[in-house]
Amino acid sequence: xxxxxxxxxxxxxxxxxxxxxxxxxxxxxxxxxxxxxxxxxxxxxxxxxxxxxxxxxxxxxxxxxxxxxxxxxxxxxxxxxxxxxxxxxxxxxxxxxxxxxxxxxxxxxxxxxxxxxxxxxxxxxxxxxxxxxxxxxxxxxxxxxxxxxxxxxxxxxxxxxxxxxxxxxxxxxxxxxxxxxxxxxxxxxxxxxxxxxxxxxxxxxxxxxxxxxxxxxxxxxxxxxxxxxxxxxxxxxxxxxxxxxxxxxxxxxxxxxxxxxxxxxxxxxxxxxxxxxxxxxxxxxxxxxxxxxxxxxxxxxxxxxxxxxxxxxxxxxxxxxxx
Numbered sequence: 001x002x003x004x005x006x007x008x009x010x011x012x013x014x015x016x017x018x019x020x021x022x023x024x025x026x027x028x029x030x031x032x033x034x035x036x037x038x039x040x041x042x043x044x045x046x047x048x049x050x051x052x053x054x055x056x057x058x059x060x061x062x063x064x065x066x067x068x069x070x071x072x073x074x075x076x077x078x079x080x081x082x083x084x085x086x087x088x089x090x091x092x093x094x095x096x097x098x099x100x101x102x103x104x105x106x107x108x109x110x111x112x113x114x115x116x117x118x119x120x121x122x123x124x125x126x127x128x129x130x131x132x133x134x135x136x137x138x139x140x141x142x143x144x145x146x147x148x149x150x151x152x153x154x155x156x157x158x159x160x161x162x163x164x165x166x167x168x169x170x171x172x173x174x175x176x177x178x179x180x181x182x183x184x185x186x187x188x189x190x191x192x193x194x195x196x197x198x199x200x201x202x203x204x205x206x207x208x209x210x211x212x213x214x215x216x217x218x219x220x221x222x223x224x225x226x227x228x229x230x231x232x233x234x235x236x237x238x239x240x241x242x243x244x245x246x247x248x249x250x251x252x253x254x255x256x257x258x259x260x261x262x263x264x265x266x267x268x269x270x271x272x273x274x275x276x277x278x279x280x281x282x283x284x285x286x287x288x289x290x291x292x293x294x295x296x297x298x299x300x301x302x303x304x305x306x307x308x309x310x311x312x313x314x315x316x317x318x319x320x321x322x323x
Contacts, residue, residue: 005121005128005136006108007323009070009167011063012291015045019052021157028153035157039252045144052086054095056163057141060287061096064137064165066154072100074320075167076133078107079124081116081140083312084147085109088203093286096139105133106143106238112189113197114250114311116140116283121166121307121319122185128170139165140283147199149210152236158252159211164287177237180302180322186229187317197312217257218310222256225316229262232310233318241265243304248293251275251285253317262294272298282311286303299323 020043021032036194037040047056057080065071078100080093093107112119117140124136139161148156173179196217201209226249234240241264249257261271272293274285281288284309293299303323310316 002175002179003131003170004173004179005125005130005209005214007166008169009064009068009166010165010287010291010294011060011067012162012288013059013063014162015047015051015056015076017046017048019044019046021275024153024157027150028201030153030157031278034184034287041158042090042276042295047143047161047203053082053084054086054099055091056143056161057092057139057165058099060139060141060163060165061139064167066226066288068167069078070135070167071103075102075122075135075137076105077136078102078126079106079120079136079138080107081110081117082142083111083113084143084280087153089262092141092272105129107215112315113283113307113312114230114252114282114315115313115317116311117286118185118307118317118319119315121182122167122187122317125182125185128168134170136168138168138287139163140285140287142282142283142284144211144280148209148210151237151238154215155211155213158280160281162278162281162284162288164284164291166287166290171284177239178322182321183201183319184233186233186236188229189313190224191313192198194206194312195316196221196314213314221314222310223259223263224261225310226256226260226308229316229318230260230264230306233320237320239320244270244306245303246270246272246290246293246299246305248272248286248307250311251278251289252280256296
């Protein structure tokens with residue numbers, strides 16, 4: 001028997017404000033057609049004034065609990081993947097813990113930018129496998145609208161805000177790749193590529209900064225590294241791309257999503273795509289897509305899913321799980 005981290009609940013939250021591509025035409029040399037053709041994005045959500053990352057994370061977590069038929073008292077730990085926490089400290093996760101009314105267990109943040117949720121899932125799986133926790137709420141939440149340079153048309157049109165959550169539960173299963181739950185993970189980073197995607201500010205420099213990205217260079221790395229990490233994770237589980245029901249990728253750019261699927265030899269019919277409605281929500285994009293995919297009726301119990309993401313660092317990785 002093997003202790004697996006099994007998904008028992010999902011939920012997501014999107015801010016009320018929807019920003020269509022056309023809204024940028026008033027202030028930037030851009031157009032709806034330009035944005036769609038280069039990214040696949042049609043609209044995104046922006047957080048309201050005073051609405052924080054932990055606010056959105058708590059709402060997504062509340063919905064995941066309802067989906068699982070559980071309460072905060074049933075949760076042992078909270079892991080929040082974010083690059084845009086409310087404060088320098090304490091962690092957004094402890095704020096979510098408070099907002100859920102959870103007074104036991106532990107909570108912490110993981111920061112790996114767009115790959116954050118993959119890193120958080122891997123950590124949560126390890127906590128469950130080791131017996132340190134039985135139920136872990138894993139959340140991706142971001143307010144990237146707060147770090148945009150609104151004069152840079154190459155970046156500010158790409159990102160959005162939102163949150164998604166998965167509740168994982170430890171279950172004793174057979175120990176084969178037919179089990180439900182997280183079957184394998186693969187994590188990577190290479191700090192030599194910092195200049196390709198970063199924020200030019202931070203606590204130790206006493207500035208907030210804005211997101212900076214060399215989009216063409218990120219694209220060059222993305223397809224190769226995403227397909228490679230996905231295949232590595234599948235191999236570790238004793239599986240191949242032929243076994244995959246759904247790729248649920250980081251939703252950054254439709255061209256990257258298409259290129260990765262093609263490199264893995266999979267059809268876009270096997271890919272959950274939400275980038276058109278949410279834009280790039282960084283660490284929130286995978287749990288958002290998983291929750292939406294389940295809501296749409298695409299993802300069903302027993303489906304084999306590969307999630308993969310790449311972000312600043314560069315950091316990238318993949319998780320193989322059976323729903």
